[in-house]
Amino acid sequence: MTRKKAGNPATGPASADEQALLDAVKHRDRRAFTQLYHLYHARLHGYLRRVLANAAIAEEVLDDVMLVVWKDARKFRGDAAISSWIFGIAYRKAMTAARKEGRYQSLLDRSADADTMPAASSQDDGLIRAALQALSPDHRQVVELTYYCGFSYREIAEIAECPVNTVKTRMFHARRRLKFLLPALDGTDKENKREQL
Amino acid sequence: MSSSEVISHEDARELLPWLVNESLADEERDLVNQHARNCVICRRELEELERLHESIATVGDASPVPAPDLRRINARIDAMMAKEHRGRLLISRLREIVGSPLRLAFAMQTALLVVLGAALFWPQAEQAEFTTLTVPEQLPDGQYIRVVFDPNLDSSEWSGLLDGMSLTIVDGPSDRGVATLRIAASASGTNPDTVITNLLSNPGVLFAVPVRIEQQ
Numbered sequence: 411m412t413r414k415k416a417g418n419p420a421t422g423p424a425s426a427d428e429q430a431l432l433d434a435v436k437h438r439d440r441r442a443f444t445q446l447y448h449l450y451h452a453r454l455h456g457y458l459r460r461v462l463a464n465a466a467i468a469e470e471v472l473d474d475v476m477l478v479v480w481k482d483a484r485k486f487r488g489d490a491a492i493s494s495w496i497f498g499i500a501y502r503k504a505m506t507a508a509r510k511e512g513r514y515q516s517l518l519d520r521s522a523d524a525d526t527m528p529a530a531s532s533q534d535d536g537l538i539r540a541a542l543q544a545l546s547p548d549h550r551q552v553v554e555l556t557y558y559c560g561f562s563y564r565e566i567a568e569i570a571e572c573p574v575n576t577v578k579t580r581m582f583h584a585r586r587r588l589k590f591l592l593p594a595l596d597g598t599d600k601e602n603k604r605e606q607l
Numbered sequence: 608m609s610s611s612e613v614i615s616h617e618d619a620r621e622l623l624p625w626l627v628n629e630s631l632a633d634e635e636r637d638l639v640n641q642h643a644r645n646c647v648i649c650r651r652e653l654e655e656l657e658r659l660h661e662s663i664a665t666v667g668d669a670s671p672v673p674a675p676d677l678r679r680i681n682a683r684i685d686a687m688m689a690k691e692h693r694g695r696l697l698i699s700r701l702r703e704i705v706g707s708p709l710r711l712a713f714a715m716q717t718a719l720l721v722v723l724g725a726a727l728f729w730p731q732a733e734q735a736e737f738t739t740l741t742v743p744e745q746l747p748d749g750q751y752i753r754v755v756f757d758p759n760l761d762s763s764e765w766s767g768l769l770d771g772m773s774l775t776i777v778d779g780p781s782d783r784g785v786a787t788l789r790i791a792a793s794a795s796g797t798n799p800d801t802v803i804t805n806l807l808s809n810p811g812v813l814f815a816v817p818v819r820i821e822q823q
Contacts, residue, residue, distance in 0.1 A: 440684075444677060451675040469673070473680045480684055538666050557663040562630035563622070578621045585624070588659060 428492045435483040447476050453493075453559075454500055460554055461504050471507050475500045490568045497559065498569040501551060508547055541591035549584035552577055614638040620649055627656045750790040750799050751777070751818035757811045758784055768811055772802065787818065 428449070434442030454475060458468040478499045486495055542550055548570075555561045555569060563581070567574045614622075619642040625631050626639045643649040704714070752774070756765045769776070769788065779786030790797060799817040806815045 438688075440681075443684075447677060447680070448675050452672045455672050465673075473683070476680055477683055477687075480680075481687070534662065535666050538662050542663070542666075553663065556624050556628055556630075557660045560628050560630060562628075563625050565630070581624050582621065585656070589655070592659070592662075 429488075432483055432486060432492055435480060436486075443476075443480055446479065450476070450496055454496070457497070457554065457559055458500060458504055460558060461550065462507055467507055471500070471503045474503050478503075491565065494561070494565045494568045497555070497561070497565075498571065501555075501569045505547060505551070537592065541588055544591055545584055545587060549580050549587070552580040553584045553588070556581065612638060614642050616642065616646060616649070619643065619646070620652065623649065623653055623656050624660075627653065627660045746777070746787070746818065750797075752788045752790065752799060752803060752806070753816055753818055754786055754788055754806060754812055755784050755814035756780065756786065757813055760811045765811060768809060772805060773797070774802070 428446070431442045431446045431449070435446060451472070454472050455468060458471050458475075459465060462468045462471060475496065479496060486492070490498075542553065545553065551570065552566060555566045556563075561569065563574055563577045566577045570577065619639045622631060622635060622639050623643075626636060626643075629636075631639065643653055756768075760768075765786075766776075773791035774788040775791060777787050777789045790799060790802060803815045803817065806812045
């Protein structure tokens with residue numbers, strides 16, 4: 411069985427230098443912190459931009475995340491991967507930011523932010539965005555962390571600080587909902603499903 | 608989990624999303640793959656998940672990632688470190704002051720001595736000068752009584768009041784209405800307390816006390 415690999419844009423390649431950088435950050439090395447920031451900026455930005463309403467908030471949350479990394483570097487004991495630790499911080503910050511806004515929606519569906527949003531490349535793109543937005547925050551996070559960030563279910567459990575079975579259950583419900591919302595996946599009538607979104 | 612094990616349909620189905628994103632451990636991946644080869648439902652779901660994965664992973668990829676800008680976060684870190692530095696400075700100064708128990712004890716003793724010294728040598732407020740009516744002034748030998756008459760009485764009235772009591776005014780009345788009376792020598796055997804009782808029985812006398820002359 412062959413499968414097409416979409417890659418893991420969020421987790422990226424494991425860097426042997428990450429641990430060394432974090433160790434230096436623990437000793438308040440600003441240069442090491444700058445390197446770590448650059449290393450994670452694109453990954454965190456991509457993830458936060460997908461789960462938060464607009465670019466400004468995503469940038470703000472990204473800075474908040476990295477500030478926690480600076481402050482709490484000494485608390486990291488290496489029980490989890492560094493990426494899981496940093497994305498765990500991002501996960502919680504994103505959830506808090508989304509709750510503060512009183513909504514949890516895709517950046518791509520906000521007309522107010524149309525100038526900062528990437529244009530939908532196709533009708534299916536819009537449908538997928540709408541479907542993702544229709545998920546609950548918890549379910550949406552598991553889907554994004556799996557399909558966009560490429561984390562394993564164990565890593566997601568660490569990030570979300572929940573049991574592994576909870577991750578699987580959330581994914582199960584998210585899949586069922588997406589299956590219903592995305593007709594292209596199972597070949598059923600697209601127009602009928604779109605009306606129900 | 609060894610490769611000889613068989614995974615249940617439910618377990619394999621749960622793990623399909625992570626088979627698709629290639630994050631399963633080798634043994635887990637082999638088990639799920641093995642199951643999917645023989646399970647029509649899982650195989651079909653796997654195809655759907657691969658399409659979903661590709662769609663979700665690439666949706667919004669056109670969004671440009673801005674260049675990292677560390678100015679804001681650097682400013683926040685600077686502020687945070689300055690605050691930490693102030694805190695550390697304060698703590699180190701406190702440690703310098705009370706570095707060791709011996710030094711702390713010495714500092715406390717010194718402070719105590721300063722307080723005691725200040726209390727000892729602090730200029731005392733001058734005591735107010737006052738005398739009681741029982742304190743004798745320069746009086747010749749004899750028995751004396753100090754009285755305060757009703758201010759409404761004139762001098763003839765209180766002179767008349769004393770006439771029948773063998774009392775002579777030797778001083779006063781002062782500004783405060785105090786007069787010193789001498790018990791006549793002819794009445795030397797008279798007890799001053801009896802005289803005072805008689806005086807106080809008159810409404811014109813407000814107050815009367817014997818003058819105590821201490822024996823030299």
